Amino acid sequence: MTTVDIHDIARSAKTFDVRGFYVxxxxxxxxxxxxxxxxxxxxxxxxxxxxxxxxxxxxVKVKGSMEExxxxxxxxxxxxxKVVATGARSQRENIGYSQLRExxxxxxxxxxxxxxxxxxxTEEVIRNSDYILAxxxxxxxxxxxxxxxxxxxxxxLLGWR
Amino acid sequence: MTTVDIHDIARSAKTFDVRGFYVxxxxxxxxxxxxxxxxxxxxxxxxxxxxxxxxxxxxVKVKGSMEExxxxxxxxxxxxxKVVATGARSQRENIGYSQLRExxxxxxxxxxxxxxxxxxxTEEVIRNSDYILAxxxxxxxxxxxxxxxxxxxxxxLLGWR
Numbered sequence: 001m002t003t004v005d006i007h008d009i010a011r012s013a014k015t016f017d018v019r020g021f022y023v024x025x026x027x028x029x030x031x032x033x034x035x036x037x038x039x040x041x042x043x044x045x046x047x048x049x050x051x052x053x054x055x056x057x058x059x060v061k062v063k064g065s066m067e068e069x070x071x072x073x074x075x076x077x078x079x080x081x082k083v084v085a086t087g088a089r090s091q092r093e094n095i096g097y098s099q100l101r102e103x104x105x106x107x108x109x110x111x112x113x114x115x116x117x118x119x120x121x122t123e124e125v126i127r128n129s130d131y132i133l134a135x136x137x138x139x140x141x142x143x144x145x146x147x148x149x150x151x152x153x154x155x156x157l158l159g160w161r
Numbered sequence: 162m163t164t165v166d167i168h169d170i171a172r173s174a175k176t177f178d179v180r181g182f183y184v185x186x187x188x189x190x191x192x193x194x195x196x197x198x199x200x201x202x203x204x205x206x207x208x209x210x211x212x213x214x215x216x217x218x219x220x221v222k223v224k225g226s227m228e229e230x231x232x233x234x235x236x237x238x239x240x241x242x243k244v245v246a247t248g249a250r251s252q253r254e255n256i257g258y259s260q261l262r263e264x265x266x267x268x269x270x271x272x273x274x275x276x277x278x279x280x281x282x283t284e285e286v287i288r289n290s291d292y293i294l295a296x297x298x299x300x301x302x303x304x305x306x307x308x309x310x311x312x313x314x315x316x317x318l319l320g321w322r
Contacts, residue, residue: 007306011309014300014302015299052304136316139176142176151312
């Protein structure tokens with residue numbers, strides 16, 4: 001997780017009216033880095049320098065595990081979180097974009113969309129998800145940055161044109 | 162233009178089978194930075210370290226002006242380039258995504274999609290374009306990074322799902 005990831009994904013989340021953006025990391029050093037970025041842009045000098053960035057970064061929370069993130073969503077929003085895994089590999093049980101979009105519309109939520117950095121999500125996390133979203137199909141090249149993948153997926157699921 | 166912009170947009174371009182990615186800058190220092198990034202990943206150590214990054218960055222060329230980029234496209238691909246401006250502001254003459262997608266399908270190209278960094282494209286560049294693409298409509302928040310905007314726009318115009 002880099003600071004560019006945090007800024008870009010927070011801005012995409014804000015664009016498509018997502019309610020929160022959890023950065024999940026068990027590493028204390030990473031957690032502190034993210035906290036520092038949030039503090040600077042939400043409360044610190046960044047907030048007056050760039051209010052639109054403040055609006056985006058206000059969505060960010062850091063948690064040590066998925067369980068903690070899900071606990072937070074249950075407490076502050078609503079219990080019964082459905083987890084949606086994303087990734088570049090095709091899985092037998094993939095759900096398509098329009099199908100998931102319909103599920104979003106028919107449900108009162110909440111949904112947690114999972115994005116992995118580096119080598120992606122672990123097999124265990126994928127297996128324990130409620131849905132596994134179909135990969136973004138390109139021309140046999142599936143090496144988008146997590147920032148670009150998140151932007152495209154949020155647009156496909158929540159955008160209108 | 163940052164190195165993250167170059168990597169991310171090149172990877173998105175490669176994903177959606179775009180033929181070239183021109184970085185247009187009149188600044189010699191910026192031009193040299195981009196050349197250095199390309200050399201490292203296309204010919205240098207980056208190429209063996211990460212072949213998928215090499216494939217993406219092979220699409221990148223640096224030019225000093227739009228005229229030079231258009232000249233290059235005419236020489237190496239085909240003359241008669243149609244220029245499509247993009248941006249966060251709504252213009253009276255905006256063209257929609259499905260409409261432009263149809264124009265792409267009906268034409269043998271080439272098209273040059275323009276993305277601006279920082280404060281966006283100049284009024285003059287927008288005025289001289291053949292098409293002005295509609296902005297990505299979000300929830301009253303239009304501050305995507307150029308990396309995310311490029312990913313979403315390429316997906317809307319060239320992706321399939």
